[in-house]
Amino acid sequence: MDKACDIYAVGVGGQGIMRLSEALSRAAVKAGLEVRISESHGGAQRGGVATGHIRIGYRAKAPVIPARGADAVVGMEVLEAARSGPRFIRPGGVFLVNPISWPPLGVLTGRERLPAVEELVSALRKVAGRLYVVPATEMADRLGRRILANVVMLGALVECAILPFDARCLEDALMETVPAGTEDANREAFAAGRAALREAMER
Amino acid sequence: MSTKLRPPDYLADSPGTTVVMLGNQAIARGALEAGLHFATAYPGTPSTEILLSLIPAADLYGVRVEWAVNEKVGFEAAVAASLLGLRAMVSMKHVGVNWISDPLLAVNLSGIRGSLVVVVADDPGARSSHNEQDTRYWGFLAELPILEPVDPAEARDMVAEAFELSERLGLPVIVRSQVRVSHARQPVVLGPLSRVEARPCFERHERLLVTGAGGRALRLHAELHRRQEELLRVSESCRFNRLQVPQGAEVAVVTSGVGYGYLQEVLAGARQPVRVLKVGMPFPAPAGTIREVVDGVRAVLVVEEGEPVLELQVRAILQQAGIGLPVRGRHTGHMPPVGELDAEAVGRALQAALGLELDTPELPAGEAALPPLPRRDLTMCAGCPHRATFYALKRVVERVGRHRCIMCGDIGCYSFGSQPPFELVDVKYTMGASVGLASGFSTAGVSDRVFAVIGDSTFLHAGIAALINAAYNGARAVVLVVDNGTVAMTGQQPHPGTGVRATGERAKPVVLEELARAAGAGLVWVVDAYDIEAVEKVLTEAVEFDGLAVVIARRACALEAMRELARQGRRPQPYRVDEDLCTSCQACITELACPALGWDGNVASIIAAECTGCGVCTQVCPAGAITKGG
Numbered sequence: 050m051d052k053a054c055d056i057y058a059v060g061v062g063g064q065g066i067m068r069l070s071e072a073l074s075r076a077a078v079k080a081g082l083e084v085r086i087s088e089s090h091g092g093a094q095r096g097g098v099a100t101g102h103i104r105i106g107y108r109a110k111a112p113v114i115p116a117r118g119a120d121a122v123v124g125m126e127v128l129e130a131a132r133s134g135p136r137f138i139r140p141g142g143v144f145l146v147n148p149i150s151w152p153p154l155g156v157l158t159g160r161e162r163l164p165a166v167e168e169l170v171s172a173l174r175k176v177a178g179r180l181y182v183v184p185a186t187e188m189a190d191r192l193g194r195r196i197l198a199n200v201v202m203l204g205a206l207v208e209c210a211i212l213p214f215d216a217r218c219l220e221d222a223l224m225e226t227v228p229a230g231t232e233d234a235n236r237e238a239f240a241a242g243r244a245a246l247r248e249a250m251e252r
Numbered sequence: 253m254s255t256k257l258r259p260p261d262y263l264a265d266s267p268g269t270t271v272v273m274l275g276n277q278a279i280a281r282g283a284l285e286a287g288l289h290f291a292t293a294y295p296g297t298p299s300t301e302i303l304l305s306l307i308p309a310a311d312l313y314g315v316r317v318e319w320a321v322n323e324k325v326g327f328e329a330a331v332a333a334s335l336l337g338l339r340a341m342v343s344m345k346h347v348g349v350n351w352i353s354d355p356l357l358a359v360n361l362s363g364i365r366g367s368l369v370v371v372v373a374d375d376p377g378a379r380s381s382h383n384e385q386d387t388r389y390w391g392f393l394a395e396l397p398i399l400e401p402v403d404p405a406e407a408r409d410m411v412a413e414a415f416e417l418s419e420r421l422g423l424p425v426i427v428r429s430q431v432r433v434s435h436a437r438q439p440v441v442l443g444p445l446s447r448v449e450a451r452p453c454f455e456r457h458e459r460l461l462v463t464g465a466g467g468r469a470l471r472l473h474a475e476l477h478r479r480q481e482e483l484l485r486v487s488e489s490c491r492f493n494r495l496q497v498p499q500g501a502e503v504a505v506v507t508s509g510v511g512y513g514y515l516q517e518v519l520a521g522a523r524q525p526v527r528v529l530k531v532g533m534p535f536p537a538p539a540g541t542i543r544e545v546v547d548g549v550r551a552v553l554v555v556e557e558g559e560p561v562l563e564l565q566v567r568a569i570l571q572q573a574g575i576g577l578p579v580r581g582r583h584t585g586h587m588p589p590v591g592e593l594d595a596e597a598v599g600r601a602l603q604a605a606l607g608l609e610l611d612t613p614e615l616p617a618g619e620a621a622l623p624p625l626p627r628r629d630l631t632m633c634a635g636c637p638h639r640a641t642f643y644a645l646k647r648v649v650e651r652v653g654r655h656r657c658i659m660c661g662d663i664g665c666y667s668f669g670s671q672p673p674f675e676l677v678d679v680k681y682t683m684g685a686s687v688g689l690a691s692g693f694s695t696a697g698v699s700d701r702v703f704a705v706i707g708d709s710t711f712l713h714a715g716i717a718a719l720i721n722a723a724y725n726g727a728r729a730v731v732l733v734v735d736n737g738t739v740a741m742t743g744q745q746p747h748p749g750t751g752v753r754a755t756g757e758r759a760k761p762v763v764l765e766e767l768a769r770a771a772g773a774g775l776v777w778v779v780d781a782y783d784i785e786a787v788e789k790v791l792t793e794a795v796e797f798d799g800l801a802v803v804i805a806r807r808a809c810a811l812e813a814m815r816e817l818a819r820q821g822r823r824p825q826p827y828r829v830d831e832d833l834c835t836s837c838q839a840c841i842t843e844l845a846c847p848a849l850g851w852d853g854n855v856a857s858i859i860a861a862e863c864t865g866c867g868v869c870t871q872v873c874p875a876g877a878i879t880k881g882g
Contacts, residue, residue, distance in 0.1 A: 061628070070437070074272045078439050084272070085403065086437040089379070095665065096631040096847055110516040112403070112432035115595040132625050153628040158673055158845050159838070161626035172622045195861065 052082055052213040053106030055114045056206070057137040060125025061151050062099050065199030068226055069123070070101035072203060073212075075222035077105045080214035087112040096154070098129050105213060120211050122177070123202055125185070126151055131169040135176045143209045144177035145202060145246075146170060147185040181205065181249045188241050197238035204242020208250075216243065259312050262305065267444040275434040276301035278404035279371055279427070282411030283341050284309055286367075287446035290333035292318040292326040294713065295742035296345030297380035298434040299373035303343055303754065304745075310755045313447065319745055319754040322683070322713040323348035324355060327370070331359050331424075334368040335460070336452035339415055343371040345380075346387050347682065353390070358462045359424060360394045361472035365455065367418035367425075369411060374430040376557050377592035382663070382682060384590070386558030387428045391535025395476050397483050398426045398535040399492070400509040404438040410492060410532070412443070417486065421479075428534075430557060432510045432592075484536050492532025495545060498525035503606040504549045506542060506566050508534040511555040514598040521611035522602065537565035543573050553605040554581035557593045580605035631668055634848035635810035635824075635864025637781035638666045638734050642674040643844060643872065644787035645732065649676065649703070652795060657701045658693050660686035662715075664707035665741050665809075666734045673845050676705070684714025690729040691722035701795055702728070708735040708764060709747040716771060723772025723800050730794045731773070731802045733764055734781065736809035744812050764804050774799035781807035784871045810864050825880060826863035827870060831855045833877035840869045840878065 056073065058066050070086045077084035087102040102113045119137040124130025124146040138144055148166045155161035174180045185201040203223060207216045220239055227235045259265070262277040263284065273281065279302050283291065293303035309315040316333075320326025323344045333340035344352070349372055356370075378384040391398045399414055401407035411427055418425040462469055494512070504527035507515050512530040519526055529545040531538055534556065542565075546552050552570075554563040563581035570577055580586040586605040588597050602608040632639045649657045661667050661677035662685065670677035679689060686704035693702045706715050711733050722729060739745040746752040751761025768776045775797045777790040787805055794801035808816070817824060826848075834855040841849050841856060846869060848862035858869075858878070870878045 071272070074437055074439075078270060078272055084437075084439065087432055088435050088437070095633055095668070096628070098628055108517065108520075110520075111513040111595050112436050112510060113594065115517070118595075128625060129628065131622055132628075135622075153626050154631045154671065154845055155626045155629075157847070157849070157851070158842050160672065162624075163626055164623040168623060175621065 053108040054121075054211060054213050055105070055108065055119045056103040056121045056123060057114055057119040057134070058101040058103065058123040058125070059129045059133055060099050061129060062095065062097050064099065064125040065196065066099040066101045066125065069199045069203055070103050071226050072219065072223040073103045073105070075225055076212075076214050076219040079218050079222055082106055082213060083109050085109045085112065100133070121145065121206060121209060123206060125199065125202065127166050127169045128153070128163070131173060134173060138177050141178035143211060144173055144180040145183050145205055145209070146173060146180065147198060147202065148182050149186045181246060183242065183245050183249065185242065188245060189238060192234065192238055192241065194234055194238070197234060200235050200238040201242035201245070204239040205246040208243045208246035259308055260305075262440075263308055263312060264442065265445050267442050269442045270439045271442060272437050272439050273404060274301060274305075275404040275407050275429060275436050276373070277305045278408040278438075278440050279343070279411050279429065279434070280305035280309070281440065281442070282408040283369070283415070284313065284315070284445050285408070285443045286412040286415035287339050287448040288315050288341055288415075289338040289450045290316045290330060290340040291343070292320045292329050293343040294320050294323045294326055294348060295739045295745045296348055297742055298375060298431040299343050299345045299348075299371070299429070300742045300745070301434070302371060302373070307754055313445065317754050319747065321748055323351040327352035328355055330368055331355065331364060334364040334366040336454055337366040338450055338452060339367045339419075339448070341369045341371060343373070346372055346374040346385050347381060347383065348372070349387055349390055353393075356390070356394055356424070360396050361462050361469065361476060362459045363422040364418070364424060365422065367415045369414045369418055369425055369427060371411065371427045371429060373434040374428060374558060376430055379431070384558070386561055387426065388534050388561040389559060390426065391561070395480060396424055396426055397421070397486060397533055398428055399532060400428045400534050401433055402509055402512045402530070403433060404436055405440050406492065407433050408440055413491070421482070421486075428509070430510060480536060484539060487531070487533040487536050487538040488540050490532035490538070493538065493541060494528070494530040495541065496528040497545070498527065501525040501527045502549055503527070503551050503553070503608070504529070504546050505553045505555055505602075505606075506531065506545065506562060507555040508532070508562055510557045511593060511598070514593055514595050515555050518595050518599045518602060518610065523609040523611060526606070526608065531562070534562045535565070537562055537569065539569045542566055542569050543575065546570065546575065546577055549577065551606055552577055552579045553586065553601055554579065555587070555593075555598055555601065556581070629671060631671070631845065631847060632665060633810050634846050634862045635813070635866040636665065637736055637805070637807035637810065637866075638669065639844060639846060640784055640866070640868040641732070641734050641781045641787055641805040642666075642669045642676055643868070644784045645676055645705070645791060646674055647788055648791040648795060651792075652701050657703060658698065660689040660693070660702070660704045662686040662704070662706040662710050664710050666705055666707055669705060673843055683710055684718055687715045687718035687722060687731055690731065691718060691725060691727045694722070694727035694729045695725045702730070704729060704731045706731065706733055707740070708733060708737060708749050709739040711764065712748055712762065716767060719768065719771045719773065719802070727800055728798060729800055730791065731800070732791070733768075733802060733804045735764060735804050735806040736812070737806075738809050738812050740809045740811070744809060765802075768802040768804070772800070773802040775801040776804070777802070778804045778806055781805040782866055782868055784868065810866065814864055824863065824865040826860040826865055827858050827867060827878050828860070828881055829856050829858055830877045830879055833875050835875045835877070837874065839874055840872050844869055844872055
């Protein structure tokens with residue numbers, strides 16, 4: 050059985066890419082698998098792009114995922130998902146996208162145009178084997194904690210059945226990374242993400 | 253009674269436990285496993301977390317942990333610790349080595365006692381730096397050994413080994429990390445912590461007077477040359493060397509560091525066998541092992557992250573041995589000349605340079621018919637005091653005439669002042685250069701008005717000497733110190749002006765205005781950065797002043813201020829736009845570009861979750877449409 054899995058996560062600073070990577074890496078260790086992560090640091094707090102290369106299993110020798118080598122792309126923000134996701138998604142890979150966009154400075158100041166979310170999503174559909182729109186931020190807002198959008202996305206990711214460990218393993222790993230007192234909210238967000246993906250698959 | 257501090261898992265005294273850790277944490281761990289006594293650093297991406305990770309070790313294990321005012325002073329402090337017989341480490345980003353190079357090229361001659369490990373994190377691709385210089389080149393100049401890890405786990409082992417090696421050789425040892433090691437995470441099995449009690453004791457020795465009379469510098473230089481043979485033997489027997497000699501291989505690859513990671517991954521799909529030598533010490537390269545690995549092959553490729561440091565040595569080694577093999581790499585155009593390495597580049601090089609066939613041919617990029625995507629540059633955060641200062645500065649500069657002002661920028665978050673809507677930086681080099689440039693622009697005789705914009709920590713790091721130079725030589729310039737009380741760019745570390753040490757205890761804060769006066773500035777003003785009118789007034793006076801004027805625009809970094817509010821259990825009070833009063837002029841958005849401001853097509857809005865309540869936009873709105881209250 051192929052126990053290798055490469056996941057490319059991308060978003061903007063503050064969307065929890067690092068927490069998401071950490072939960073996946075801990076789950077891999079629990080499952081007895083090799084793992085390595087390469088993160089982009091520095092500047093993410095200042096409105097920059099945040100990325101995580103999460104490499105699970107024997108393939109993981111290099112720090113970053115080769116071009117068109119990602120089994121899944123997790124796009125926390127649609128503009129950044131569109132910018133770098135196509136470079137990494139492998140043919141037939143799963144693309145999860147949170148349908149929100151954070152306008153960059155040039156858009157705010159009216160110098161550049163921000164493409165519509167729908168326009169970007171439909172372009173991405175053509176490069177991915179499967180693409181699911183997971184309204185993670187909207188769902189996290191409904192739970193009263195926007196910061197949990199990354200946990201919603203983790204729940205959705207585990208339902209794609211590409212990870213070499215099960216949902217229970219990932220949830221346990223996630224719980225090790227969350228601040229005390231937020232366990233219930235995290236479980237709720239994780240479950241909501243799983244349900245959202247199941248629903249999206251049925252559509 | 254003090255409560256026992258629970259260590260972060262990467263610092264725990266629990267050998268055998270597997271911990272997923274950041275490369276920089278692994279470096280900190282390695283130092284502790286080697287019995288670290290003294291650690292210092294100046295923050296800089298991607299190295300900052302090395303010292304940050306060691307801060308808890310001060311209380312836990314009695315390690316002395318300091319932020320240095322700059323890399324050079326930090327290095328000197330670490331040298332001193334080693335001269336007391338202690339195990340010392342100094343860490344920095346690659347450009348920090350430019351600062352330490354002066355004392356480094358004397359300490360290599362004197363040698364050290366105890367141990368001295370210099371950890372440098374390079375930034376290939378220059379994502380967070382003004383260049384992508386390769387630290388390994390310092391090996392040639394300083395004639396010191398350099399270790400280069402492939403990943404966090406090896407970084408831990410190598411740093412621990414570097415302490416041993418430094419002690420054995422009596423020389424500083426450099427460990428070259430880089431962003432894909434420092435900012436990678438990997439499971440690492442904890443080793444035992446070594447706790448050698450510190451017995452600081454200074455021993456006088458004439459070697460320490462490197463610049464003394466009687467040709468001592470030459471004697472020590474000759475001795476260092478002679479010791480290169482010894483370093484070479486260390487490199488040959490380095491336990492981090494990996495040699496693979498499969499049957500029937502006709503080609504060889506010599507590699508080090510992260511290059512080895514990419515290589516292993518690409519070679520997994522190679523149809524022909526390849527000899528591989530991964531070296532642990534790219535300087536000095538192990539000549540004997542290299543001659544051995546190329547024996548009988550038809551071509552050699554060198555795969556390394558950065559400049560052709562190993563490649564140059566391989567070529568020289570083969571030439572010296574009379575081996576006429578083609579050596580391929582960056583100099584022959586088989587590897588990309590600049591930027592970060594990746595698996596595709598290594599794959600292409602293996603095919604073109606060695607004629608290998610790969611099972612996993614490169615796939616074309618995903619064909620997404622995408623509309624043009626707007627760029628995402630880094631910006632100042634919501635509530636950033638620099639934004640208010642730049643707004644005021646722009647008004648002053650435009651009154652003078654933008655084309656008649658030379659704007660010298662510096663290193664820090666305020667370098668974003670080069671971007672729209674401000675565009676107030678004409679020239680920007682390295683730490684502290686703004687003030688030195690302003691001094692020269694003025695005294696060399698230009699009639700334009702000269703400005704330097706520099707942050708508080710950069711001012712202390714490298715601006716003061718330049719300010720003294722400007723005052724001494726009679727420069728007429730405006731030096732604007734944007735003082736947010738912290739090293740903001742790297743994640744809010746304290747500095748001598750903050751008045752707090754790395755480990756949290758209070759220090760006497762350096763008062764920038766007193767320093768500026770003592771340096772000889774003729775006019776010194778301190779103003780609240782959020783008060784646009786006041787900043788503008790003071791800057792106007794400074795521009796008119798016939799001499800050296802220093803304006804300190806002071807206000808805490810917004811991220812730090814928000815953290816402080818949260819510590820007090822409080823939340824910021826966001827502002828809102830009164831839609832009936834908003835005239836849709838968009839002045840707030842186009843002139844401030846605060847990420848907390850939005851535009852729905854008709855009126856401006858404020859994103860309450862982003863707003864820090866700084867109130868700067870209320871001063872900018874001509875219609876008075878922005879008011880307090882969420």
